[in-house]
Amino acid sequence: MCENNGSSFPCSTHRGLVISDTWPGYNLDVFSLPNHYCEDLECVYIPHGVIVDRIERLASDIMKDIGDNHITVLCVLKGGYKFCADLVEHIKNLSRNSERFISMRVDFIRLRSYCNDKSTEDLQIIGEEELSKLTGKNVLIVEDVIGTGRTMKALLSHMENYNPKMVKVASLLVKRSAGNNTYSPDYTGFEIPNIFVVGYALDYNEHFRDLHHICVISDKGKEKYKV
Structure with a gap:
C-alpha cells in the first residue's frame, strides 16, 4: 500500500498510514x-x-500530546460516531493505566456537504448550539473523512467565534486530492487516494454504515443507492 517504496504494504508517516493509488x-x-x-x-x-x-495508536499519541487536560470531544456525526466511540474508549483505557489523565466529555454536531459521492460548496452545521459550550475549552474534533479540507477549514473558522482554548483535529481518513494541499489534521488514521469508501459508519446515502470493514463501493452500488 505504501507509495514509492516498492512494497504492497502500508507505511507509517506523519500523514498516518499511507495507502498508495495502486x-x-x-x-x-x-x-x-x-x-x-x-x-x-x-x-x-x-x-x-x-x-x-x-x-x-492514535489514542496513544493523543495521550502523549494532551494528557493531564480536560478535553471536550466534538464528534462529527454521522460518519464519525464509530471512530469517535472507539477512539474515546482507547483513550479511557490508556488513561486508567497511566500517570497522566484525560478527563473527557463528548458533544455532537452534524455537517452536511455531500450529495451522493460528491462534495459540495455548501456547509450546514446541525447542532451549532453545542459550539457555544466550547468557549475556553480544549477541543478534540473527531471526523471520519477529510477530502478537500474545505469543510473542516470552514468549521474551524466558524469555531473561532466561540474562542476555544485549544483545538485539535483527529480524522480517520484523509483523501489525497489536488484540492487538499493546505490542511492536514493533527492526527490521521489513514491517508488514502481520492476514492469513495464506505463502512465502519461511513455511508453512501445512509447505506453501508453497518459494515465492519472500510470498503470501496462499486459503480453498481452507487447507482443502486443514489438519490
Missing part, C-alpha cells in the same frame, strides 16, 4: 460481509482489525 484492496470472498451488500462493493479496502489497531 493498492487493489482485498478480495471480498475472504471476509465476512452482509449478503445484501456483496454485489455493491469492489473490495475490502481496510480490514476492521487494522482500523482498530491504528486507532489504538
Whole structure:
C-alpha cells in the first residue's frame, strides 16, 4: 500500500498510514460481509482489525500530546460516531493505566456537504448550539473523512467565534486530492487516494454504515443507492 517504496504494504508517516493509488484492496470472498451488500462493493479496502489497531495508536499519541487536560470531544456525526466511540474508549483505557489523565466529555454536531459521492460548496452545521459550550475549552474534533479540507477549514473558522482554548483535529481518513494541499489534521488514521469508501459508519446515502470493514463501493452500488 505504501507509495514509492516498492512494497504492497502500508507505511507509517506523519500523514498516518499511507495507502498508495495502486493498492487493489482485498478480495471480498475472504471476509465476512452482509449478503445484501456483496454485489455493491469492489473490495475490502481496510480490514476492521487494522482500523482498530491504528486507532489504538492514535489514542496513544493523543495521550502523549494532551494528557493531564480536560478535553471536550466534538464528534462529527454521522460518519464519525464509530471512530469517535472507539477512539474515546482507547483513550479511557490508556488513561486508567497511566500517570497522566484525560478527563473527557463528548458533544455532537452534524455537517452536511455531500450529495451522493460528491462534495459540495455548501456547509450546514446541525447542532451549532453545542459550539457555544466550547468557549475556553480544549477541543478534540473527531471526523471520519477529510477530502478537500474545505469543510473542516470552514468549521474551524466558524469555531473561532466561540474562542476555544485549544483545538485539535483527529480524522480517520484523509483523501489525497489536488484540492487538499493546505490542511492536514493533527492526527490521521489513514491517508488514502481520492476514492469513495464506505463502512465502519461511513455511508453512501445512509447505506453501508453497518459494515465492519472500510470498503470501496462499486459503480453498481452507487447507482443502486443514489438519490
